[in-house]
Amino acid sequence: MIAMPIESAPCISTMLECDDSDNSGWCSLPDICRLLGMADINVDSDSRFQRRRVKAGQWVFSAGEKFNAVFIVYSGFLKSLLLDDGGNQQILGFPMRGDLLGIDGLHNQQYASQACALTDCDLVVIPFRELTRLGHQNAMLENWLYRAVSRELVREHAVVGMLGTMGAEARVARFLVALSERFAAIGYSPNCFNLRMTRQEIGSYLGLTIETVSRSLSALHDAGLIHINQRAVEVCDLAALRLVQKMPTHTKMHRQAASEPLQPLNTSRQQSVWAGLSAMPA
Amino acid sequence: MIAMPIESAPCISTMLECDDSDNSGWCSLPDICRLLGMADINVDSDSRFQRRRVKAGQWVFSAGEKFNAVFIVYSGFLKSLLLDDGGNQQILGFPMRGDLLGIDGLHNQQYASQACALTDCDLVVIPFRELTRLGHQNAMLENWLYRAVSRELVREHAVVGMLGTMGAEARVARFLVALSERFAAIGYSPNCFNLRMTRQEIGSYLGLTIETVSRSLSALHDAGLIHINQRAVEVCDLAALRLVQKMPTHTKMHRQAASEPLQPLNTSRQQSVWAGLSAMPA
DNA sequence: CGGCACGTTGAGAAAATTCAACTCACGTGG
């Protein structure tokens, strides 16, 4: 498994000295709603939220820092992570446009994780008190707020499930599929994209070593499901990639015994991961 | 790793047909505050919340069910889990007194996971709309609500970190320490307790097979850190147990390169897990 | 006394990690 090293980029530590000089503008509430994919809600508030530009390698906030705002990614790519007592990074996710950052700071009023920009980023800063205040004025917004937090929880659940059950190749396949879907959702090509993170970071996120990540990627490449050259990825067979996800290395296909019996048990054992996949080589 | 089977107990499926007949009472808002460890807040609301009794093996709610309430555990022990398409359980946690259940249902208005009672339980049912309504009347309560949700996130983060980096014995040790602490927090003995879950469930939660869980427990037992007999656990050396957590099997002790260098790198390799532990045999 | 689910233990197999060598891209400085 993992443990992040990362002698990464020019990570400039504190968030406070982030240059506000070139903040390019402000966001209105409707802007934010759109950003988050909410159905347009009629808000008569004229609140404006500050944008904050963060350069690649800079921290947005650090664990232990006093919590006062959440962030929404407007553009760019980041990593969120935990730093263990040895200084090792444990990657928790890779936020991108539309994602919420810093919610875990609510508990204990200080950030529990930290976020670092992988590319130059544009964030919308939302002071939390302001957010709840607006929530009182508009029930839909408040509802959305809770849902956004809940969504994070659901995502984490999925990650836990993956780490618990999937083999290395399945994890990497899942990672790529998820990336592809998220890119599609924010208007990028789902088939061609660049990884913004190192193999180390991917490995930490997936609970694998860099070598295993690299080998898995190579295996997917050799099977013709993807093309990968350094950080440039082309997804050739998304359907097959999805299938790979569902083939955990070792998963005793036992069945849940609830009140009613479920569908008959699939007893087939795990054979070659690639068996039955439509491998269409380059 | 895992994948839960569990031909468990008499799991009665739907929540709706839960017998309300023997509901033993109601909870006032101050009751709930105490339950959750909030500083007493002065609430002049006379709202009362229903209690719901759930027998061991019964489901509290199931994934996909319409979301309308969250639950707080008043007494008893549960498991929360995800059911994959094969019907396998992925255990997400073991809620107990004071814990919040069902928050993930906010997103999409339907529960994303499910909860099953491991022992007879007493839950407080809190209709979500009621909760937000009260939140508007009392800022402290609202704040607490957000914090409780955030706390769940922080916990999940910790789980992800564990699954990503720790070896089998470290995971099991962590599991026991966490249980011990939670038991202490709710007034049980931190040294002596019964596991309410099967090895399967522990294994699923920790991303290990039952055999590995069993072996790890035996190893901890043989090292004198715990006594374990079936489900009865006695923690003999909590400090040593904590140490075991910090000894990931394979964790390249690389260091985070932020702006400032951190403490010098500990390059010592991983030797016998037990080296240097105060093993005080039975 | 079975039957059965749960738990333990051993031995062999499989997966992932570790260590090490090598390639590649990129930026620095002569």
Add this chain to the structure above:
DNA sequence: CCACGTGAGTTGAATTTTCTCAACGTGCCG
């Protein structure tokens, strides 16, 4: 402009960890 250094990524071989399979022990219930 090219040599060179460096960090990132790839690949191979050996090792370790964990899983799998299988046998056996234990407690419980009809």
